[in-house]
Every structure is written in C-alpha cells, then in structure tokens.
Amino acid sequence: MTQSHRIAGGQIDRTKTLRFSFDGLPYQGHPGDTLASALLANGVRLMGRSFKYHRPRGPISAGSEEPNALVELRTGARQEPNTRATVAELFDGLEAKSQNRWPSLRFDAMGINDRLSTFFAAGFYYKTFMWPKSFWEKLYEPIIRRAAGLGSVTREEDPDAYDKGFLHCDLLVIGAGPAGLMAALTAGRAGKRVILADEDFRMGGRLNAETFTVGHATGADWAAATVAELATLPNVRLMTRTTVIGAFDHGIYGAVERVSDHLPTPAKGKPRQILWRIYTHRAILAGGATERPIAFENNDRPGIMLSGALRAYANRWGVKVGERVAVFTNNDDGLRTAKDLQAKGVDVVAVIDSRQAGELLPGIRHLQGAEVIDTTGRLGLKSITVRQANGRSEIIAVDALGLSGGWNPNVNIHSHHRSRPVYDAGITAFVPGRDGPPGLLVAGAAAGQMSTHAALKTGLDAAVAALELSIGPDLPEAEDAPIRITPLWHVAHGKGRAWIDQQNDVTDKDVKLAKQENFTSVEHLKRYTTLGMATDQGKTGNVIGLAIMAELTGRSIPETGTTIYRPPYTPVALGVLAGRSRGKEFRPYRLTPSHHWAREQGAVFVEVGNWLRTQWIPKPGETEWRQSVDREVLATRRSVGICDVTTLGKIDIQGTDAGAFLDRIYANTFSTLPVGKCRYGLMLREDGIVFDDGTTARMGEHEYVMTTTTANAVTVFRHLEFCRQCLWPEMDVQLISTTEAWAQFSVAGPNARKLLEKVVDQDISDAAFPYMAAGNITVCGGLRARLFRISFSGELAYEIAVPTRYGDALLREMLARGAEYDPIVYGTEALGVMRVEKGHVAGGELNGQSTALNMGLGRMVSKKKDSIGMVLSQREGLTDENGYRLVGVKPVDPNAKLTAGSHFLEKGAAPVAANDGGWLTSKVYSPHLGHDIALGYLKAGDKKIGQRMRIVNLLAGLDTEVEIISPHMFDPEGERLRG
C-alpha cells in the first residue's frame, strides 16, 4: 500500500519520504506527518483496542486528546507504551506496535469480552469474586491483572537522558493558535519577555487545520509569518513540542519540551526531553478547544472520528480518512468539515444534522432533524443507520463519519488550582470559572471565544491587560461566525451501547446503572464507572457522561456539576520529571579528604548520607571483611590507627554571647569551659529527646568550635540558626559551618601521641596538652592546624585538623613519619567496633526516640539553667524509672552470634509483645574480647546488670542466652585514654 488515501495539499514535505512500520508492516509517509496521519494516508484505520471490551478502534482525533490510537512506539529499551499515534511525529525508521491485543490487532482473543459485556457492567467486580475468600489473590485477581493494563513496559533501563531547566518571563503564552500568537505578538512587540509554548511541532493551532484566511493570507501562512516575526524578537522565546503540564503556585508553570522524540535517537549528549520550570509574571492560557463526539449506538468504530479531525487530516496532512464520508453534527462546525472535504474532492455522501434547520451546502445531501442511530463494520466503519426526521431509518454506506457535538474549551490548566469550570449554555460547554490561578488569563477558544476573530481579539486584549500595555498591534481580519448549536449529547435509541469514554469502555448503559444504584454525584459517577480516568482523562467524553447523568436525574448540567482537571495536562514521562537525578547521579557524592588515598589502597567505601566513607581497607590475603576490621581494631589498640572523621559536622560559633548561647543549646554547661579545652555536649530537642551529641571546644574567649554527628550536621546548624534568630535575637552570636574547610583525622592508640609528635610542631606532652585539651597548633613546619585531645575509641586519642587541601598530605606524612609505630588507617567498621566496646552512643542509640536517661546520661541535663528540651524532658513518660536503659550485652556462649535489632526476653518467657524487654541497638564483634558484643536498650536495664536473659531474632529463628553487662565494656576506668 502506498499512501492510497493521500490527497493534495497540506503542510507535509512531499519531497522526502519516510519509511516506518506498524505491527511489522512497512509504510511510507512524509515529514510533517504524525504516525496517525501517515497510517490513515496508507488507508489504515484500525490502530488499537479498547481497555475492557477490546473493541477495535481507530483514532478519533488529530491531537493530544486521543483516547483510542495508542501504540507501543520504538523497541527494546526505548519501547514506549501508550503513545498516542495522533501526536507521535513520524521519523524515518519509526517502529510501532499495537497493544492490548493477542494474538494480533485484527484477531484479538480478548474480544470475547465484548460479547460478554453484559456481565461486565459498571462495578460488576464489586459484587462478586468474594467466595471463596482465598481465590481473590490466587485466581480472580491474577486473571484480571493479566488482562488489564494497556501497553507493556520494558525491563531495561531507559537509555535516554532528561534535563531540567528554569525559565523566566513577563508573559507565558500557552498555545500558539490565533489567540496565543496574537498575545505573543502583542507582548513581544511591546518588548516584554515572552515565552510562547505549544505542544505541537508546528505553531498555528487550528489555523493549520482550517481553510479560513487571516488578513490577506491563509490562516496557516499568517501563523507562519507571525512565528517568523516573533523569531526575530530577542525578547521572545518560541517553544514548539512543549506542553505546559501544570499551573502551580505563584505563577510557576511546568512544561515539558520533547527535544528528541521526533528523532530516531537523541543526538549524543542531548536529552530526550526537558522539564522546564517557568517563572512567570503573567500567563495566558490560549489552549484552544477540543471537539466532542455525539454518543450513539456503536459510535466507536474505526473510521468514526471527530469532524474537526477529519478536516484536519485533509487540510493539514493531505489525508482523506475515507472514500465515502458522512458528517453527523449538531452545530455549524460540522458543516465546515463537509465543505472542506468536498473542496478537497472527497465524496461527502451526507450531512446528518440533528437540527431542524440550518445552512445547506450545495452538492451535498443534508438530512436535517436526523440522527445516526447505529453503525456497522467491526474492524472499520462500513455503514451508518440514520433515523430521519420523519422517523424512517436509512442505511448509508460510508467508511468515515465525522462527529461534531460542539467544542469544549480546554480549561484544564485554569482548573489546576481547583477552580470549577462553569457551564455556558450559549456554546453548550464548560468555560473557565472564577478563582483560577492568580495571574492567569484565558483567551480564544479556551475562554469559549470560538471564532478566529474572537480568538485574535481576546489574545490581543489578554496580553494588553496582563502586561498593562497601552496599545496592541492592529487586528487582522478574520472570520467571526456565530456559534449555532442545539445541544445533542446522546442519541437515545435501541438496546445497544453508546460509548462515552472510549478507552475505558464506559457506555450510556453504565451511566444508567450508576444512576440506578445511586452513584449520582459526578465524583461517584466517575469512580464507579471509571469515566474520564483513562489516559485522555476524559477530554472528549466527560461532558457527555455528566450530561446523560443530568438527563437521567432531571437536573441541569450546572446542577450536576463537573469533576475538575488536575496536572499534568497530558501524560508526562517519569524520566523527565526525574531529570539527571538517577543512577549514580541520584544524589551528589561527598568525598573525604582521604578519599583518593583510600582508593589507591583499595578501600571499601560505604554511603553515609551523601558521603562516601572508608568502611575498611583490605590487605592482601584478607578474604572476609571481618579479617580487615579485626586487624584495624587490634592494630589501633596495640599501637596507633588513623581515621578520617572529616564528615562530622563542624560549626564555628563566635560572639560575645557564644558561651551563653551554647548553655541554652546544650543540656550541659559550656560557658564555664576554659579556653583551650573541649567538652562532650548533649543536645536535646525541645521535646526532651536527645537530638545530637559531640564535643565542642573553646578556642578563644568568644570562639567555640562545635562538632555534630555526620547525620545531623545540617539539621543542627538549622536549629542553631532558629535559636539565634527566632528565640534569642539579641544575643551576639555568629555561626558558620566549617565542616568542609578542615580535613580532620582521629589518631588513636597507645602510640598516638608519639606519632603526632612527629608532625606537630608544638609540645603535646600530657602535661602540655592534657586530656580534653584543644588548641591551634602548627604541623610539619608551620602549617596551621587544630588539635583536640578527645577519644571515641577509649584509647589515647586526638583529632587533628588541617586545611582540607593538606589533608591527603598530612595523612601520608603521618604514615611515613610514624612508620616505626606501624600505623594503620581504619574505617567506619573499626570505628564502630571501638565505640561499642567503649559504650559510646551513636546512630543506633541516637534514634530520635531516646532520652538522656535512656542513654545513661541523665545527669548531664542541667536543671540550673534553661536549655532546649530541659523542661519537657521531665515529663513522666520520659522519666520512668523502669524505662529503657543502655546496657552492654555479651553472649554466654562466646561463639554465639548476636544480631542488632534482636529483642530481649527473660529466660523462659514466651516470644510475645508483653514480654518484650527491649532490643539490641548496635552489635559488633570485639576482636579484643574475642566474641560478639552489643549495646541495647533494656527496660530497667540499669537494674539488670549481671543478669542473664535471652535475645531473640524471630526473623532468623535465633534465640541466644546473653549476659547483661555495663555498656563500658573496654577499659571501664578510662586509664588508656588519659594515658
């Protein structure tokens, strides 16, 4: 077949031929075609199957409102389900497949559903499939799930990239039909920053599909000339293939630009699509209108489409949908289709006009006061049955039928802030209501202004009003035909089904049943019948459904009301909403100063928030992670180990009130801390729960350096700013984060001082730099550095910091100069082992649910001063003397394994919640002790030290006898760290 239905004219490039395939068969088309126009040009009307009854379907539209002609576009990892053939731009090599059918589009086994449709009435599934109970998941639902759904999804990663971007303008014009073009021209000539966005690949809107003139040119030529002028204006940005998907708060609009969807694959480095966030001063919705069909029996056959779509295919794409065409209309617009098709040489065999009187086109048979009541042609329209004004029926052989039931303004974006459209009886359609998005004006057909003249005028007026301009350009002359329409929603006749929502197979019978069962509110109607819930979101069918409900209930259409539209305007690929944030780029990485060194060593890294930290560094011959970690722990405790602790939050706190400020922030006192010393601090939330902990050093009279946990660095800083600005605004306190400014290393172990003495320029003997000392020093001959004598491991330990750029070098220098002490670098696992051995709380214990009392730190909360959380920490629920207490745990059998998250039970107690004693918060293997150890929160744990209990992990069927011990499991007297 070679474009048997191609006729003259149109805005396609006939000098180039594009090859494509549909369901494996080869076809040809031209640049400017959509997949639908090209298939229709090749005489293919059947393009899909409906959702429930698997009825054969062809396109009913020539735009994004299409419910029927959905295909799987492309293959392999780029396979896209549910692509509307009516907007898919043709490219050379395009491959498309029909979907939701088996084994083929023409012979679909599930077509049986259509025969059985009486059993599948609206909501039938709510009334059955209940017995026996277990059959739902096992039998009924799997069958339903397999049968449901439309297109299929690839399991492969989407190979294309997506971008995001941000644009700013005085005026966003949505839609580049006559109203939008005029608005953009008005604002553009006035020098305003304008963005004109249109979902189509060619601007002009309906002007491209019509034969009217604008000024002295055809509409399409006027549009092209206007676009050309706009393109010369530097203050105007023209965006084709760009769908404005939603109106969000305060003039922000989302838009998706399909950069590469018209290409076989995106160019290298280029995105498939871009999500634009557009910041606007004002916006004009000029999105046009969508025609609606008329419901009658078997109104869904391939070849039956919207009258305006028939016209568009002929005028814009040079395609006749059929050889013998009829039009069924209730308004003058249907006559236009007949006129245009006739002018194109298409055989228009009849105009069925439901109105009793009206214009008669010469050379065309008019049946006035008549209605189409049925059709034939399973895979494509063959004939229509017309009931004439006199009641007689006539069968007319046609292979295409245009339906014109009137036009619905595309109010969608205007209702994104939940503004309800209002019914305009003059055009028998809903128009934008009150309280739309602030700053959004509506022009043209979207506002119910249906003539070309009205579109141009309201476009101009809207731009003038939006931007408070004094004057706009002259209006070109254009047709200003009045709307002549007599409402006809639904032809009541016979026992067959009239489709309302074609994709979801909602028919007039379903609406009747909904009424009968009292699902009469529009929301109930929608939810019970699934009306308007298909991929087209009811753009063509909704109004008909509620008009029928209005009829059935005897209410008016305004009384019946309408559901509202929500974003997105048309469905949006999830990829573009995610942009670049996927795969490894889902979130940025944070790398420590020792990262490059560690990578050289073959370190294993672990994600800690966005940081990558060294987890352990395997040495040759180590095959199990535990071997590496045990070695790192033992080497540290034996001699000296170094750990990169840069990730801990560091906040510089200065000002004459810095000390007093910290007294409010921390549960314990800091104003009394001498200069040159540091102290462990416990920070509560206002609700009395522990928020964070860390050491804070006083570096000067009015200068402190706070340390936070890695996880809470950002939230603590935010909290400090809240306290400083909102609670105590008169305090003289200044804050800045220095987390990344300093590379900080923990140096721990009996030889820590000896190693540091090799690099530190000053005397750091125990006398000169005692436990909990802090100060500015220099290293390696004068480099500024900070030293803190603090320990998380229980060893003699320091944290030393240098400007980040020197971190790598300091580490290498320490390893080199201290080589005689066999220093090792340890990772977060060894760090965790040593802190658990020492009973220090960390992530597992700082869980946002625990108090200082739970942690055994109750005495740190000073009641002599006001601090955040002090008062509410005293509530009865938080001071229960039999509440959770931090304990140490060791297995009675040293070979037994413990698991963090296991729960405590008394010996002999049944594993039920009433006996739940608490849980293990952290567990490690202590190479020093030679067995697993753990920390846990145990009810009244402080009274149970020395007792034997069980811990159970019911997920793994483990039940282990343990001894409750002090959490300070290593060097409880602290002799080593003071050494």
Add this chain to the structure above:
Amino acid sequence: MRYSGFRVIAEALTGHKGWKPVWRDPDPKPDYDYIIIGGGGHGLATAYYLAKEFGQARIAVLEKGYLGGGNVGRNTTIIRSNYLLDGNEPFYEFSLKLWEGLEQDFNYNAMVSQRGIINLIHTDAQRDAATRRGNAMILHGADARLLSRDEVRQMYPWLNFDNARFPIKGALMQPRGGTVRHDAVAWGYARGADQRGVDLIQNCEVTGMRIENGRIKGVETTRGYIGAKKVGVAVAGSSSKVMAHAGMRLPIESHVLQAFVSEGLKPLIDGVMTFGAGHFYVSQSDKGGLVFGGDIDGYNSYAQRGNLPVIEDVAEGGMALMPAIGRVRLLRTWGGIMDMSMDGSPIIDKTHIEGLYFNGGWCYGGFKATPASGWCFAHLLAKDESHITARAYRFDRFLKGLMIDEKGQGATPNLH
C-alpha cells in the same frame, strides 16, 4: 440486597433491572443517638461497626460533600501492619485482620489483595532497624520476613541493582501487606451501614456545635440543627476546623500529600514496594496503573493540591529505584489534606466535652487503619472506654511524654 456471582449473572441476563440503590438519601431526622461527622472511610466504618458490632441504632453520618470523598477517595490504597512501637502495632495488626475478613463481612468486593509489601534496605543501619521492627511485628502476632538482596532481586530483577547510588541491600517484607480498592471500602461500609439503618446524609456540612454545661447537645449544619446524645468526629484533614467549633486546638497540622498514577501498563509490579533511600513507594493497580507517592509537600495547606518540587522528588526516587520506567507516563496527580500529628500517630479519644469524641491525626497512614479505626471509635462511642488496641491514642500523651513516634522526628509534623 445481597451481592454474589449468581446475582451478577442473573442481573446480566435480565438487563440489570434489579440492582437497587447502594444507599438511601434520607433527610436528616431532628435527633440521633449518635452523629458521626465525616462520611469518609473512618466515619462510615465507625457507623457500620456501631450498628453491626455494638448493636447501636439511631445513627447518622453527616458528610459535607459526597460519601467517600475524603482521603479514602484519594490515597495509594496500601494496607500493612509493619509498625514498630507498642502503641501502634497491635492496632494496625487488628486492622489488617479486619481487612482480611472485610469483604465477606460487608458483602462487597473491595479487592483486598495481600500481594505483600517490601521496604527496601540500603544501609546496615536500616537493616538493624528493620530487624528491630520485624521482630516487634512478630512479637505482636504479625508476619514479617527479612529478605536478602538476592531474594529481592529474584522478585524484581529489573530494579536498579547494578548502578545505584544507594545499593539495595535487602528488604523487610510483610507478606500479608497489600492493597485494597479504596473507593470500594467507602462504598462497602456505606452500603453496610445503610442496610443497618444508618442515615447517610450527604451535602450536610457541620457549621457549629451546640455545647451546654460542658456537654454536647447537637450540631448546626447546612441542613439545619441536628440533636445528638453523642457526636464522633472523624474528619481527618479538617480536624482542626471542625474541632474549632468546640473551641479546641489540636496537636495537629494540616498538610498536603500528593499521590500519582501512571498510564495503564501490563503487569510490572506485583506487590507494594518502598524505596529506602528516597521518597518513593509504589504498587500497581489491578487496572494497570502504577500508583505511587512520596513525601508530603511540607507546608500547612488545605488546598488539596501540591507543587512541582515534590512531584520531581518522587520521580527521582522512582527512577533511581526503577530505571526502566523512564518512558512510563505520569497520568494524574492529586493532593489530599493530611492530619499530621505531633508524633506521627493518631488520636482516638474522648474530649473534655462530654459526649464529644475525636478520631484523627492519621497523618498519611489513615487508609490502612480504616477498619480498626472504625471499630475502635465505635467501641469508644458505645462503651466510653478505649478499645484495647487503641489505648495509646490519647490526647494527653503529649502532656505526659508518652509520644508514639515511629520515625523519631519529634514535634515536627511535616517530618513524620
């Protein structure tokens, strides 16, 4: 009228002429023994159980819009009882058990489908927390399994296992978790309540409460004054507005939660899944749409609509976890108002006003709670004492320091 497969066939063969209205549209009576404010899932369930389980009569449900128009009509349909804390787990497990017999109980197919829920684990700390949680669930009589990375991979081989920023390390699974056809829950309860004589009164907004000497007498509505011995408020999302009629301030903020559905697809995801390294959870409906959501927008709102940043954040989570869905299209977004409480857990309690009872603070977990919430609220209304599984849901828990804070976020509602 009883529903059954036979009935469906019989009606189909006789032109569906015999189907009766699922509920009446009665005018309000001058007074009732019980008024339930709110014709959403919780309110309807409360009325249903009051009538059915507690033998009460003279009950009305007052709904300002249409039945089932609250959050039961806009959610992501997940049921589960994978809670951690003693205050919560018995309640949600009770709820799950009620789900399991619900359809037979109210003779309506709500498509309760226990296809399982998995919470993905990406760090060792998350595994520890999942172990604690899974054990707590089992101790409370629920079901839980800890899945290894390989087990997850067997279930969903096309998740991002090889190029992930935060690799999947396993999952906590509750096989009995799943989804339910949400609207059908409201309709099933409404039908069951109506059949038991409950007056379901739509388009009837409560505009005031008549309180005399510390006791509720009735409510003012857009359809006139209606007297009542007891009034139960179940209007999550609007709790502060309604309770303001009684002069009460609540430990609750209203926030918007957006949810999303994709175009219909052939089966891709069998159960329910939550991403542990971002804000994303997803299931696939029987119709084929991916139903998913993420975090709340984060600011107080009654607008029932949200903004782009959260839509993007959710999509990022989705793409990070499931890189194959890049070309799947988002069809529709919507926004519901959440009663975000100060510890992330609900309140089912008496108030200081005699005869006035409150049910709210469901955050975004109210759907799964619907049966137990209704049952426990009915219990409280009928017996004036808390149901055993809802004893912790008291107003005074904040004063006493007995918060039920699953996430450990403290009194910051938008973080729960």
Add this chain to the structure above:
Amino acid sequence: MIIHHPILGPRDAQEFVYLGDASLIDRPDGMTAGVEAFHDYLYQRTNPAGEHQELWYHEQGDRSWLVVTRNTVTHEITKVELARDVARARGRTK
C-alpha cells in the same frame, strides 16, 4: 511557590525549609514556665484554614528565618518578614 524574601526578593520556596506556626517563636522561659506551658507551646496548633503565620528557613539561600503570612487555602502570601525582626517586636531579647 515563590516567597518574596524581604532582602533578596522573590525566591523559589524550594530553597527553604519549612518549620511551622510562627508561634514557635514564643518559647516560654524554661526557668519559670512548666511542662504545661511548654506542652501548649510545642504541641498545640491553631492550624487555621486561612491566614497563617509560619516559619521558613532559607537554607539554600541566605540562612534567614522568615515569618511568612500565607493563606493555607489559596497559598497566597501576603507578608514576609525576617523572623529576627518579628522576634524582637514580640519582645524577645537574649
């Protein structure tokens, strides 16, 4: 949403972190107030459907805490102030 920052002009709300009701400025004095006062301060909310004064932190901006007056039904913002100024005006000192 767009917040018109009193110093920086219009900024995307995405740059901010939301805290909640601006009554959180009115923290009682822990040395004189008791649990009940703190309970009311920390937990109880008016949560109006309408005009709401609320705290936003410009974390990805200039780190100012702002008091934003915003309608929770329409999201319309009618006033934006520096929280520090509001706190001072409410008599908060050191």
Add this chain to the structure above:
Amino acid sequence: MASLQPLTAFGKREPVSVTHGPLTITERTDIALASVAVRKGRAADLAKAAEKAGAPLPGPSLHQQGSPCSAFWTTPEMWFVEAPFASHELIADLLKSALGDAASITEQTDAWVAFDLAAPDLAPLLERLCNVDYPSKPEGYATRTVMEHLGVYLIKHGPGAARIYGPRSSAESLLHAIETAAHSVW
C-alpha cells in the same frame, strides 16, 4: 610554608580546566576565602576598619571587587571575602588583625571548590542548572542557589563570566553536572 603538598578538590596537584564548545570551566585554587560577620552593634566599627583594610562589604546579593580583597554578601551581616591565596593564605588571621573584634572571622578557603565559567553567553547553560534569572541580573550579582542538589554561590561577572563556589567535597559531582549540562546545551 610547610612541607605538605596541597591537593585540589579533585585530588590533583593542578587545578582542572575543561573546555566544551564555547565553554571553559576553570578550577580556581588560588583564592583565599574567609567569612566576616558583624558582631552585635559593631557595624560602624567594622565598616570603618574594612574600608581601611581594602575589604569591601557590599549590600545584599552583591559582589564587589576591591584591592586586595573582594567580597560578596552571603547572609544578613555576613560576607565572604576573597583574596589571592599566594599572599593571603592566612586570610582569617590577616582579617582578624585588620578588623579587630568588630567581626567574627572564619577561614573558608578549603570549604569550597571554585570554578570560573567563561563563554560568550552563559545563560543557556545556567538555565539548565539553576533557577537564577541570569540574563536579567546585573554584573556583580551574587547569590546562593542550587545546582543538581548542591548548594552553591553563583557570582555574575558578566554575561559570559561567572564564578561558582560549591561544596568542596562534592567538587566531582558539581563539575560533572556543569559538564553534562554543557554537553546538553552545546
């Protein structure tokens, strides 16, 4: 000064420089940076001292060139002061002695990675990276913004010249984001 060899944020000895199409991205390791915050009630003292020291203190959203120091506003009553690293490695100490106790001063040099972007027109690139309306901003505009989840400072030195300060630990992610956007645009 010391024997230690500094590394760049990329773990290299030399700063990176990348060219793609019309764009050049140059890492700057030769800038010393410190924050200067007014102590309460000391604004006048600070202004006087700063002027003497050649450190400008521009108004909100502004960067101001000076000699030897330039500066940009970061938060109310706080600026970041830039100076040549070679002469001002000890920038915090130098500023402290110049400004006395009227200000809280903190070294920030190594908290940030700095990139200079140069192209005939940076707007098409920056609109893919951040929400700043770059073309409409004056030269000397300085703001904090977000690029691919990273908080950065962006300073406009001209339509085709900008400086970005990003968190040093995320230097690789930030550069990757800029490069990816550049490939997407050009």
